[in-house]
Amino acid sequence: MNKGRFVVIEGLEGAGKTTAINTVYQWLNRQGHHVVQTREPGGTPLAEQIRTLVKSVQQEQVSPVTELLLMYAARAQLLHNVINPALQRGDWVLADRHDLSSRAYQGGGRQIPDEVLDPIRHLVLGDLRPDLTLYLDIDPALGLERARARGALDRIEQEQLAFFQRARAKYLAVAAVEPHIVVIDASQPLATVQQLLAGALERHFA
Template identity: 60%
Template sequence: MPRGKFIVIEGLEGAGKSSAMACVKNFLTEHAIPHRQVREPGGTPMAEAIRALVKQPWMETVTAETELLLMYASRAQLVANVIEPSLAQGEWVIGDRHDLSSRAYQGGGRGIADEKLASLRQLVLGEFQPDLTLLLDIEPQRGLARAQARGDLDRIEQEELAFFKRTRQRYLSIAATDPTIQVIDANQDMAAVHRDLLQQLQRFMAQELN
């Protein structure tokens, strides 16, 4: 049985990841490709418990290193218990965030050094990586306004604007050097975003079939 593919949706708060996930899911369904959806942090009972720790406010300082380690602990559980077994069985996996989020948020946003991130990534993931990442790029102000309109913001969503600007810049700098990451302009209306997503998915599918 051919190994499944791992497709990840990335982006800042308010970029439209949930809508994009549904678009990818519909595309795979239309092509009769077995698939499942996961999210980070989360996706297993332990990983969901870690998600709650990451998201909730605390009456103490949550250090950048603590946040980073929690993210990778959750990711380790998800990859080992859900993503890898699914891919091995031929299922495609659609991920709401993956390792690129840590490189952008904890690396760019929090300022954790690249070499520290690389060491932790190697320990947890080795050579494992997505086959395709669709990065929804949005102006931080616009994305945060959308997120605020949805309701209460979690601990990370309440960070200052400069944090999200740094995170966005790291996202884009990494994407510029990685051909598996395709940037989608999420400042457009949703119909245009979905059109661009489908074009990238069709291109990816054509490459896989050749």
């Protein structure tokens, strides 16, 4: 049986993840791979309920630790019921966000230190790491402008610009030391971004 592969698309709001996912899916499909698509938080019935909790505006203040634990609860459910079984079958998994989002948003944006976050990561993920993470980098101000143009913002999207600046800094800091992460300049024209995505896929998998 062929070994499955795990590909993740990451980025701030307005970076163009949906378009990138479609581009990557089409590339993988042309290579003849069976692709299972997921999203985080979410991807299973229970994890989707957690997604609603996390993204909805609440009447009470949501603790950063509460948010962190909800994210990892949803991730654990998705790994157990979807991602790990797919990889074991030899399928390719294409994920709209994964663990790097928590490191950026809760670690960077919420300023939860690594010594708190890392044991939770290890408990949930074990040794699982993506084969390739494509991080769509964009200036947070531009990304939020694009997100507002799409419609109403969820609870996290309503955060201040400084939150997203910290998240971006964490994304870039992790990408600088983890070789499976490829940074894509998402501010460029769509055709250029698609070419960069295809080039990264070819270098890693073709």
